[in-house]
Amino acid sequence: MDASLLTIQPASPEPIYRQIVEQLRRLIAGGQLAAGDLLPSVREVAAFHAINPMTVSRAYGMAESEGLLERLRGKGMAVAATTRPTQTQAQRLALLEPQLQALARHARELELPSDAVLRRLGRLLEP
Amino acid sequence: MRPRDLLLTFWRATYPSVRWLVGGVFLLGLVVAIVVRLLWPGAKGGHIALLAFEAGVAYLWAFLMPAGLLLARDARQLRIPRLEVVAAAAVGLAALATIGIGAALGRATLGETSAAALTALVLAAGFAFSLLPGPVAMLIGLLPAASDAARRVLPVPTLDDPRSTIWWAVAAAGFGVICAIRWHGLVRLEASQAGRSSAMVMRMRGKNATGHWDGSGAGIRIVDRRRPGWLQPETNLRHIGPAHPVGSLRVALGRGFVPQTLRGLCRRGLTMAGPMLVFIVAMVLIRATRPGASVSWLGLIYALGIPMLAGLAFMLALGLPLVSALTVRQRWSTSQRELAVLGVLPGLGTPDRVRRALLRATLARPVVINLLLAVAGWIVAQRMNLSVIATLALVAAPLLCLLAGVALTLDALGRQPLPGWALGLVSGALTAVVLISTITGLLASQLQQDGPWAGSPVLWSAYLVVALALATVLGWITASGARGMARQPHPFLAHG
Amino acid sequence: MNAQLAPAAVDTTSPLSVAGLRHSYPDGEVLRGVDLALAPGSVLGLIGRNGAGKSTLIRAMLGLLEPAAGEARVFGQPALRMDDQAKARLAYVPQQPEALGWLTATQLLDYVGRFYPGWDARFAGKTLERWKIPPNKLLAKLSPGERQRVDLIRALASQPELLVLDEPAAALDPVARRELLREVALRAGESGTTVLFSTHIVSDLERIASDIAFLHEGKLLLHCAADDTKERFARLWLPAAMSAAAPAAALSRRRHEDGSLSLVVERDERGQWPEASRLTGARVDALGLEDLFVEVAE
Numbered sequence: 035m036d037a038s039l040l041t042i043q044p045a046s047p048e049p050i051y052r053q054i055v056e057q058l059r060r061l062i063a064g065g066q067l068a069a070g071d072l073l074p075s076v077r078e079v080a081a082f083h084a085i086n087p088m089t090v091s092r093a094y095g096m097a098e099s100e101g102l103l104e105r106l107r108g109k110g111m112a113v114a115a116t117t118r119p120t121q122t123q124a125q126r127l128a129l130l131e132p133q134l135q136a137l138a139r140h141a142r143e144l145e146l147p148s149d150a151v152l153r154r155l156g157r158l159l160e161p
Numbered sequence: 162m163r164p165r166d167l168l169l170t171f172w173r174a175t176y177p178s179v180r181w182l183v184g185g186v187f188l189l190g191l192v193v194a195i196v197v198r199l200l201w202p203g204a205k206g207g208h209i210a211l212l213a214f215e216a217g218v219a220y221l222w223a224f225l226m227p228a229g230l231l232l233a234r235d236a237r238q239l240r241i242p243r244l245e246v247v248a249a250a251a252v253g254l255a256a257l258a259t260i261g262i263g264a265a266l267g268r269a270t271l272g273e274t275s276a277a278a279l280t281a282l283v284l285a286a287g288f289a290f291s292l293l294p295g296p297v298a299m300l301i302g303l304l305p306a307a308s309d310a311a312r313r314v315l316p317v318p319t320l321d322d323p324r325s326t327i328w329w330a331v332a333a334a335g336f337g338v339i340c341a342i343r344w345h346g347l348v349r350l351e352a353s354q355a356g357r358s359s360a361m362v363m364r365m366r367g368k369n370a371t372g373h374w375d376g377s378g379a380g381i382r383i384v385d386r387r388r389p390g391w392l393q394p395e396t397n398l399r400h401i402g403p404a405h406p407v408g409s410l411r412v413a414l415g416r417g418f419v420p421q422t423l424r425g426l427c428r429r430g431l432t433m434a435g436p437m438l439v440f441i442v443a444m445v446l447i448r449a450t451r452p453g454a455s456v457s458w459l460g461l462i463y464a465l466g467i468p469m470l471a472g473l474a475f476m477l478a479l480g481l482p483l484v485s486a487l488t489v490r491q492r493w494s495t496s497q498r499e500l501a502v503l504g505v506l507p508g509l510g511t512p513d514r515v516r517r518a519l520l521r522a523t524l525a526r527p528v529v530i531n532l533l534l535a536v537a538g539w540i541v542a543q544r545m546n547l548s549v550i551a552t553l554a555l556v557a558a559p560l561l562c563l564l565a566g567v568a569l570t571l572d573a574l575g576r577q578p579l580p581g582w583a584l585g586l587v588s589g590a591l592t593a594v595v596l597i598s599t600i601t602g603l604l605a606s607q608l609q610q611d612g613p614w615a616g617s618p619v620l621w622s623a624y625l626v627v628a629l630a631l632a633t634v635l636g637w638i639t640a641s642g643a644r645g646m647a648r649q650p651h652p653f654l655a656h657g
Numbered sequence: 658m659n660a661q662l663a664p665a666a667v668d669t670t671s672p673l674s675v676a677g678l679r680h681s682y683p684d685g686e687v688l689r690g691v692d693l694a695l696a697p698g699s700v701l702g703l704i705g706r707n708g709a710g711k712s713t714l715i716r717a718m719l720g721l722l723e724p725a726a727g728e729a730r731v732f733g734q735p736a737l738r739m740d741d742q743a744k745a746r747l748a749y750v751p752q753q754p755e756a757l758g759w760l761t762a763t764q765l766l767d768y769v770g771r772f773y774p775g776w777d778a779r780f781a782g783k784t785l786e787r788w789k790i791p792p793n794k795l796l797a798k799l800s801p802g803e804r805q806r807v808d809l810i811r812a813l814a815s816q817p818e819l820l821v822l823d824e825p826a827a828a829l830d831p832v833a834r835r836e837l838l839r840e841v842a843l844r845a846g847e848s849g850t851t852v853l854f855s856t857h858i859v860s861d862l863e864r865i866a867s868d869i870a871f872l873h874e875g876k877l878l879l880h881c882a883a884d885d886t887k888e889r890f891a892r893l894w895l896p897a898a899m900s901a902a903a904p905a906a907a908l909s910r911r912r913h914e915d916g917s918l919s920l921v922v923e924r925d926e927r928g929q930w931p932e933a934s935r936l937t938g939a940r941v942d943a944l945g946l947e948d949l950f951v952e953v954a955e
Contacts, residue, residue: 042864044863044864045860045863045945045946045947047943047944047945047948048943049883049884049887049888050863050884076846077846080839080842080846081842081843083864084836084838084842084864084865085864086700086842086845086864086865086866087842087843087845087846087847088698089867089884091846092884396759396760396764398767401768401771402771402772403771403772409772412757412768413756413757415758419759496716496722497751497752497753497755498751498756499756499757500721501721501749501751501756502756502757504719504720505719505720505721505744505748505749506772507741507742507743507744507745507772507773508741508771508772508773509741509772510741512738649723650723650738651720651737651738653721654721654722655721
């Protein structure tokens with residue numbers, strides 16, 4: 035994987051380390067990153083995006099503790115081999131949580147009845 | 162716009178220090194003219210009164226009125242409507258007013274028409290001085306001497322000759338045309354080229370008329386951007402580093418403190434000697450064109466050389482301590498520049514070592530040169546058998562300069578430097594005392610006798626009292642500066 | 658981590674710290690009691706409006722001015738009495754470097770380099786070339802951006818343990834600015850360099866700062882980890898009818914024309930927003946640093 039695969043938006047209210055973890059999660063869930071793929075080193079990511087290496091370390095550490103990444107001796111970080119099976123439906127759904135919450139809030143603010151929103155959402159989800 | 166507002170344009174467009182200085186000189190010229198006219202009847206007194214006034218006019222037009230041009234330039238650059246015309250109108254009105262005052266003064270001297278023509282000539286020449294490139298402008302300064310010389314060859318009339326009015330009017334018109342052409346060009350000069358323009362008015366921007374710093378630092382230029390590369394100073398970095406704290410500090414202090422390479426020294430010598438050579442050549446020509454007078458070359462060298470040496474000694478003795486103290490004062494006025502580098506630079510050693518090195522770097526040359534000058538003055542006085550008073554003047558002047566250099570440098574390095582006006586007062590008094598001393602010494606050596614005032618014990622006692630008082634004040638400044646400097650934890654703390 | 662900072666004693670393990678710093682100029686007080694300590698290896702972004710006292714604070718921290726009250730320490734030594742060893746570990750780039758204009762870039766680096774035991778002449782030469790700075794032109798003739806870059810090279814080539822940059826990016830174009838941030842970030846991450854830099858351009862901070870300090874009207878309003886800042890603080894908006902329920906502890910409070918209220922609030926120990934945020938009609942908005950800065954400094 036290349037450091038350019040990540041996009042960093044420093045001005046976003048979301049801290050940079052969370053942006054990195056979130057993107058790793060998506061890339062792995064979406065299959066762009068396969069188990070065993072090596073990640074760019076902390077230095078490469080930090081240098082490419084001109085961000086603090088400690089932020090990158092923190093993101094990698096967090097992803098490691100979540101089981102997304104594993105540390106390979108002498109090679110650096112790689113996508114964990116166990117990632118695929120553990121990506122349960124519940125975990126994948128959890129990735130949608132922020133968007134769902136925002137949707138719920140907007141719906142309340144617009145005073146829309148929940149069944150109308152759900153009907154519309156259901157239609158969007160139909161293949 | 163009313164005429165009053167137009168005339169005030171210049172007043173508003175200049176730094177306060179410039180406007181008070183130039184306005185003061187102009188008023189001084191006017192007052193001197195009136196006083197002289199009142200006290201000294203007859204043609205001679207009238208001439209002197211008029212000349213005093215014209216000197217003020219020249220100064221006013223060379224240093225205050227160019228503000229009108231800068232205003233017109235800014236107006237054009239910033240696309241401000243009407244202001245450019247207002248600036249030009251203000252210059253015109255000011256010219257009419259000046260000529261008017263000259264004519265009024267002329268009533269009591271040469272006659273209105275003549276005085277008006279002379280005033281017009283002087284103001285046009287003064288204004289041209291500010292608009293022309295530096296080297297050409299300098300030639301204007303030589304014009305009075307040149308016209309004196311030309312009198313021997315051409316039918317140039319003397320001051321009270323009625324024909325001179327025509328001469329002056331023609332010359333004034335010529336300068337007026339030059340001014341108009343230069344004004345037209347300079348107002349339209351692109352901002353990017355303005356920095357490289359050699360016109361005096363452009364060179365004096367941001368500085369005030371006397372070339373001093375304007376206080377904000379905005380106009381300060383250590384490196385003259387207009388000078389070609391081969392005339393720039395060349396720093397010698399051979400003796401710097403932790404082992405050479407004095408040399409290192411001299412590099413950081415800038416200006417005359419920076420050690421120069423041999424090539425750099427030659428260049429500097431050339432830039433200083435150049436104008437002097439022009440002057441010498443001009444003087445030689447003036448003497449040579451004087452028919453009848455047999456020019457003895459030895460006598461010429463003697464007559465020119467001794468005053469020139471005396472002038473050089475005067476400039477060295479007085480200028481070196483004052484300029485170096487002012488440079489230090491300027492460096493210590495802000496912590497943003499060199500002090501920010503020096504304050505955190507390792508390897509200079511303990512605060513005490515730094516203080517000693519700093520004193521050597523700033524004071525060594527003014528002190529040594531003035532000691533040498535004092536010795537030279539004493540030797541000259543002994544060889545020429547000058548009176549005690551003349552000897553004293555020749556020896557005391559450099560010693561006073563030495564003391565002033567030490568006092569003002571320590572003051573600048575100390576905790577609370579003198580306010581600007583006090584500094585001006587002290588350096589003004591010093592300049593006066595040293596000038597009187599030099600002239601006395603010079604006259605004594607040239608005439609082999611004391612000056613006309615040397616015989617008056619009252620004047621001499623007054624001189625001695627002033628010199629002693631000055632020495633006392635300088636001593637006090639030295640002590641308080643040294644105390645302030647010793648009390649600081651390290652010497653690189655800016656004032657304020 | 659607490660927004661309400663209690664006056665603390667000077668931290669002697671910190672590379673750079675101040676306690677109880679006060680200073681005034683003839684036209685008013687600039688610093689009104691500042692306490693600040695940098696953790697080793699951290700990158701502290703000092704943010705504040707123009708005239709907030711950032712430069713004065715930095716100069717006082719480095720012993721370049723004598724504060725009216727308070728103490729500043731560099732590597733545990735009093736800043737006003739640093740010895741050469743401490744100075745050799747420190748590099749400072751002032752705002753708009755204008756010093757030593759009579760030297761060329763090469764001469765300046767040669768001059769300064771002789772004083773630092775760890776001077777990296779190769780880095781200096783290489784970076785001068787990479788940043789396309791005319792090496793033999795007098796500094797006074799360089800553009801402000803070029804001049805700032807020369808000074809940054811000077812600072813970085815001394816391989817400092819503590820790097821202090823006052824508005825380093827002010828005169829730099831976006832590309833040069835990014836390069837500077839990269840250099841600073843890598844130094845901090847790899848060599849453990851502690852960095853203090855002041856700016857009013859918040860996006861520079863967000864990339865590389867590990868900690869943020871807000872200086873406002875001579876006081877430190879906030880000092881905490883950069884990531885925490887985004888997670889701990891938010892804007893709470895209350896409609897006019899509910900403005901009485903506003904929490905007392907808020908970093909800033911602004912009443913709008915319609916009577917509604919905007920507050921900057923902080924999460925409590927359990928990570929919860931204040932009670933009022935759960936009222937219907939209340940809204941909590943996440944804040945980027947820039948918004949937070951504007952809310953707090955206005």
